Amino acid sequence: MNAFEIIGGKKLKGEIQPQGAKNEALQIISAVLLTDQKVTISNIPDIKDVNKLIELLGDLGVTVERLSKDTYTFEAKNINLEFFQSDVFKSKGGSLRGSIMIVGPLLARFGKAAIPKPGGDKIGRRRLDTHFLGFEKLGAKFVYDSKKEFFNVDATNLQGAYILMDEASVTGTANIVMTAVMAKGTTTIYNAACEPYLQQLCKMLNRMGAKISGVGSNLLTIEGVTKLGGTEHRMLPDMIEIGSFIGLAAMTESEITIKNVCYAELGIIPEVFRKLGIKFELRGDDIFIPSQKHYVIESFIDGSMLTIADSPWPGFTPDLLSIVLVVATQAKGSVLIHQKMFESRLFFVDKLIDMGAQIILCDPHRATVNGINKQYKLRGISMTSPDIRAGVSLLIAALSAEGTSTIFNIEQIERGYQDIDTRLRALGAQIKRVDASSPSH
């Protein structure tokens, strides 16, 4: 078990390159199961969740070749469907959220799939109804063994259908799209999620021979085809990392350039950080954030207090709300953070309160932050990271704080942020990895 030890209060400076997008990678890598031909994928982030999915595909029989640090080829020629019943599959498949997205492609290609209830962050209930209701509409049948927490799904004759999704689920949409691309006839998916992750997936599937229209909207039309072929795909930069680095720069008064951000794909994200008063410039495709001592939270036009809430794309992603919250603690002004999607994602504010932040947790979904305008610094403490984004928010808080902080359970952070300690050290951060099982901890 490792922990991060951080000496805070130091300004950082330099350039940082965002990794490839974690949540896109999980969809794209699952999609290689749709063809027996070679698929080459680049800008793959070297992070725990993605590596676990790649390993799982290897166990299923996919030939995986690593061409360079971030580029792999996948060839799903000989898939071993017996592997589903093994204990290895039950433990590995259940250890990450993204594994649920192997179901759609396996159904489309082989007419059967299985999956243990997937893992991922413990940030509230994470139901899978949208996925399975969609599979059912396309003609599949599933059985859920609640004792073993295991799904078995069968589909002998997938038929296109009209699907009004019960919510705009990100992984649910990806799964249903990957099933429908090889179902007979036309599928219409309304209330589809349309995050850049999904747009990237649909574009890749179309390059493989699929016929998907409406990409980027919440109404997708899919004409089923009988076979898909190989392709090449490059992952977008991770928009959640980009948002995290904007927050990091503001909190630590640092001058940071975030390189090659694909700005056009960031949607409303930059605007939300601007509303917190953070200044930055777009230089080519880089975001340059100057060192700024103070930043002032905007009010609404009528003078009322700003609310920042999550909603499905093109709304603000829930994965950046924890970062927005931590950044607001040092701003001038107040903001209400409303986490609508997840019910346990704001509890980490206890740790920020221990560090000296002024936050009132109104209920599990809402927290009011009273920014202290850097009148004093947060103080370093020992804390445990409850989930990936809270973990990074605490890391940002620790880097801005006075004194030493220790963050335990950094495996959560490393699910989604590649070599984060090394990359932060390159900006001048005082962060080191320590063995948390040693007696001094």
Ligand SMILES: CC(=O)N[C@H]1[C@@H](OP(=O)(O)OP(=O)(O)OC[C@H]2O[C@@H](n3ccc(=O)[nH]c3=O)[C@H](O)[C@@H]2O)O[C@H](CO)[C@@H](O)[C@@H]1O
């Ligand atoms: C591997 C992966 O890609 N994970 C992302 C994916 O998870 P995932 O695909 O699991 O999340 P979903 O989009 O299914 O839903 C997330 C939560 O929001 C709720 N919900 C969803 C849609 C909606 O219109 N209303 C609503 O309340 C759901 O009930 C659920 O509690 O999308 C989430 C929402 O952007 C992100 O936090 C996760 O990082």
Ligand SMILES: C=C(OP(=O)(O)O)C(=O)O
């Ligand atoms: C919640 C997240 O991930 P996952 O869905 O993999 O748990 C996230 O990336 O913020």
